[in-house]
Amino acid sequence: MWGRCLIVALCVLGWSAGAGAQEPSSGRLRVAAGLFAANPSAVAVSAAPDPDVPAAGDVASSPEATSTGDSATPLEPDAPQASPPLNAERRACDGCPRRSVGKAFAHTTIINGFYGIANLVRGQETAKITPKTWWANMEQGWVWDLDDFTVNQFGHPYQGNNYFNAARSNGMSFWESTAITAFGSGTWEYYGETNHASLNDLVNTTLGGIALGEMFHRAGWLVRDTRKTGKSRLWSEIGAMVLDPITGANRFITGDSSRVTDKPSEFVPSHLAGFGSMGAMWRGTQAAEFEGTPDPFLEMDLLYGDVESGRSRTPYDAFAFRIRLGGGAGVSEVKVRGRLIGEPLGDGGLQFAVLQDYAYESNDAFHTGAQSFDASLSKTFGNTSAKTRMLLLGWGGLTVLGAVDSLPVDLEAPPEEQGNAVQGVSEGPRYYDYGPGSLFGVTAMVTRDRRPLLTAFYEGRHLFSLDGVRANHFLQRFRLDFVAPIRGPLGIGFTGEFFDRHTYYQDANRTRKSYHYPQLSTYLAWRLS
Amino acid sequence: MIRLLRPIVFCLAIAVVCAGTTASAQSASESSSVQDLKGPGSDFWLVLGGSFSTIRGDCQTCEGDYPYRHSGGFLGNAGFRVTPRMDAGLEIFWMPMETAGGNIRNTHIDAVGQFRPWASKGFFIKGGAGMAFVRNWVDVISPEAFNQKALSIVIGTGWVFRPHSRFGLQVFGAQHAAALGDLQTSTEQVPDVIGNFWSLGGGIVIR
Numbered sequence: 001m002w003g004r005c006l007i008v009a010l011c012v013l014g015w016s017a018g019a020g021a022q023e024p025s026s027g028r029l030r031v032a033a034g035l036f037a038a039n040p041s042a043v044a045v046s047a048a049p050d051p052d053v054p055a056a057g058d059v060a061s062s063p064e065a066t067s068t069g070d071s072a073t074p075l076e077p078d079a080p081q082a083s084p085p086l087n088a089e090r091r092a093c094d095g096c097p098r099r100s101v102g103k104a105f106a107h108t109t110i111i112n113g114f115y116g117i118a119n120l121v122r123g124q125e126t127a128k129i130t131p132k133t134w135w136a137n138m139e140q141g142w143v144w145d146l147d148d149f150t151v152n153q154f155g156h157p158y159q160g161n162n163y164f165n166a167a168r169s170n171g172m173s174f175w176e177s178t179a180i181t182a183f184g185s186g187t188w189e190y191y192g193e194t195n196h197a198s199l200n201d202l203v204n205t206t207l208g209g210i211a212l213g214e215m216f217h218r219a220g221w222l223v224r225d226t227r228k229t230g231k232s233r234l235w236s237e238i239g240a241m242v243l244d245p246i247t248g249a250n251r252f253i254t255g256d257s258s259r260v261t262d263k264p265s266e267f268v269p270s271h272l273a274g275f276g277s278m279g280a281m282w283r284g285t286q287a288a289e290f291e292g293t294p295d296p297f298l299e300m301d302l303l304y305g306d307v308e309s310g311r312s313r314t315p316y317d318a319f320a321f322r323i324r325l326g327g328g329a330g331v332s333e334v335k336v337r338g339r340l341i342g343e344p345l346g347d348g349g350l351q352f353a354v355l356q357d358y359a360y361e362s363n364d365a366f367h368t369g370a371q372s373f374d375a376s377l378s379k380t381f382g383n384t385s386a387k388t389r390m391l392l393l394g395w396g397g398l399t400v401l402g403a404v405d406s407l408p409v410d411l412e413a414p415p416e417e418q419g420n421a422v423q424g425v426s427e428g429p430r431y432y433d434y435g436p437g438s439l440f441g442v443t444a445m446v447t448r449d450r451r452p453l454l455t456a457f458y459e460g461r462h463l464f465s466l467d468g469v470r471a472n473h474f475l476q477r478f479r480l481d482f483v484a485p486i487r488g489p490l491g492i493g494f495t496g497e498f499f500d501r502h503t504y505y506q507d508a509n510r511t512r513k514s515y516h517y518p519q520l521s522t523y524l525a526w527r528l529s
Numbered sequence: 530m531i532r533l534l535r536p537i538v539f540c541l542a543i544a545v546v547c548a549g550t551t552a553s554a555q556s557a558s559e560s561s562s563v564q565d566l567k568g569p570g571s572d573f574w575l576v577l578g579g580s581f582s583t584i585r586g587d588c589q590t591c592e593g594d595y596p597y598r599h600s601g602g603f604l605g606n607a608g609f610r611v612t613p614r615m616d617a618g619l620e621i622f623w624m625p626m627e628t629a630g631g632n633i634r635n636t637h638i639d640a641v642g643q644f645r646p647w648a649s650k651g652f653f654i655k656g657g658a659g660m661a662f663v664r665n666w667v668d669v670i671s672p673e674a675f676n677q678k679a680l681s682i683v684i685g686t687g688w689v690f691r692p693h694s695r696f697g698l699q700v701f702g703a704q705h706a707a708a709l710g711d712l713q714t715s716t717e718q719v720p721d722v723i724g725n726f727w728s729l730g731g732g733i734v735i736r
Contacts, residue, residue, distance in 0.1 A: 141725025179644030
């Protein structure tokens with residue numbers, strides 16, 4: 001009897017979720033007003049309205065709206081049409097997308113369907129889902145999966161980025177989009193594949209998806225120019241869509257891709273710097289100091305916003321992004337480090353921040369990746385007008401889930417991964433370990449005209465292996481960059497890196513092993529902005 | 530009990546999927562004021578409740594078929610309101626259970642976010658991650674417990690009645706998982722164990 005009551009209660013939950021899925025619209029104006037009142041600093045600190053507030057229709061408090069949001073006032077003399085009132089369109093600002101929670105959920109489910117069909121077309125066994133496989137997955141619960149490193153540490157976060165931007169492109173805030181990402185990830189794991197639901201995928205898809213998602217969303221808005229018309233506008237929308245396909249597709253479908261508006265102010269960074277470098281890299285291994293043949297690489301760094309100062313409650317209004325193509329793999333490094341909270345401390349110029357980290361590193365010598373959160377303290381020496389400045393930054397935090405090569409005690413190097421017997425079915429063994437842990441680090445950067453001259457970086461990461469070889473891994477990475485300016489935006493750079501790994505096995509002998517991978521590179525560097 | 534588990538889990542899944550798919554058909558029609566959404570309560574968020582829970586500890590690389598076990602559990606949330614739709618904080622989930630060789634007490638401490646997609650309605654989804662502390666008494670080996678730490682994750686859904694009042698009630702379905710590596714039993718040390726906990730319960734909500 002008790003059990004039947006519970007079942008009925010759950011069914012009612014499901015039904016009422018749908019029945020209750022009514023979107024308050026006209027009330028949103030007041031929601032936003034109340035939130036700004038409750039947290040006035042959110043307005044005072046930044047000219048942009050807090051994106052965490054679903055402030056659709058907040059005409060009065062939005063600086064943009066006062067100039068552009070009035071339906072009676074065209075944006076430009078050549079603006080094609082006057083905008084309707086913002087609250088009627090459920091937009092947080094004139095250039096913002098229409099808010100729809102229902103569409104966010106629906107688009108997330110469609111994305112899952114798209115991935116499922118794509119896998120089916122590719123002939124993957126795991127795509128042949130039925131209600132029986134759903135049931136089997138629910139009955140089993142979470143497991144560790146055996147997919148290869150790139151799929152789990154880069155593929156799943158990228159898929160999560162699509163869920164995240166399904167929410168962002170439907171007008172949801174950063175924090176709300178995190179929940180949609182978890183929803184998309186959870187439903188994919190249970191209902192998208194015949195594989196049992198994977199715990200590591202849930203973490204990597206959700207946390208990695210949030211980090212990559214907000215980074216790509218903001219990068220897309222850097223490319224998109226909503227003031228343009230005609231072909232140049234079309235190309236700017238297409239360019240943005242390459243970075244953030246879900247938002248791009250939604251804008252073309254809804255017609256936002258041709259609306260002439262101001263860019264939402266939350267997506268206009270207070271500072272922007274981009275750096276590129278292209279050159280050759282020599283990597284050493286445990287067995288040989290350096291290989292004779294260098295690996296070519298192309299590395300891009302983006303510094304979005306100002307991490308050095310200011311009070312911030314807008315997630316990812318400042319972030320750093322790095323991607324390295326080549327250098328031992330197609331994509332050998334991806335890092336996203338986004339600020340969630342920023343707060344100046346005292347009068348001494350100290351800056352406190354809480355950050356989210358996504359890390360992926362894969363090359364022919366080692367593989368490592370992690371989803372982490374940390375707190376940092378930084379201090380800048382030299383005022384903003386000084387030509388030469390130095391930033392000192394230290395951080396420490398927790399790794400929710402990290403991965404690193406699995407090196408059993410009796411092996412000197414990991415064997416090559418074998419292809420799966422049936423496409424899409426991961427039969428293992430998996431050659432990397434999973435576990436939570438901690439991290440800490442310090443970096444010092446000397447800049448001249450806001451361009452890095454010398455950067456010293458150190459990071460230590462501890463992983464306690466829960467799945468794989470029973471061991472504690474301690475990973476350290478040192479990196480020293482020097483870029484000498486040549487002419488204009490061009491420079492020539494030299495980088496030395498040292499990846500050091502200590503593994504403390506939990507065997508009877510408490511074996512300890514160390515591995516070192518030095519790396520040298522030389523390159524042509526240029527400043528993008 | 531196993532027969533009971535199947536329809537429970539299936540309905541839980543249907544509830545989650547319905548939240549996503551049926552929502553798209555809904556129209557915007559309701560207006561709510563800030564006070565309606567925030568209510569008389571503060572931004573503090575506290576939930577205290579209990580659950581009926583089923584656990585299965587499984588080794589995915591082993592041949593053995595591991596049983597489902599059932600017990601009561603305690604669940605508590607404490608945190609604050611980030612937005613009218615989003616709460617964030619800590620969750621404690623505690624569940625004792627009898628095993629063939631003794632008993633195990635599981636304590637999950639997770640950082641959680643709880644999201645109500647429609648601010649005026651009580652439906653919510655929840656997710657989080659943290660640590661689980663497992664105290665495992667194996668009577669035939671030692672009177673002392675084997676203490677282990679595990680990676681914990683939680684997902685869940687539910688409904689809050691009177692979501693904007695100072696006092697409310699909620700019913701929830703949740704799934705916790707604890708990935709703890711090796712687990713000592715009375716006969717062997719089982720490798721790569723993940724414990725899955727399915728819970729149905731209710732609690733009081735204080736804001």
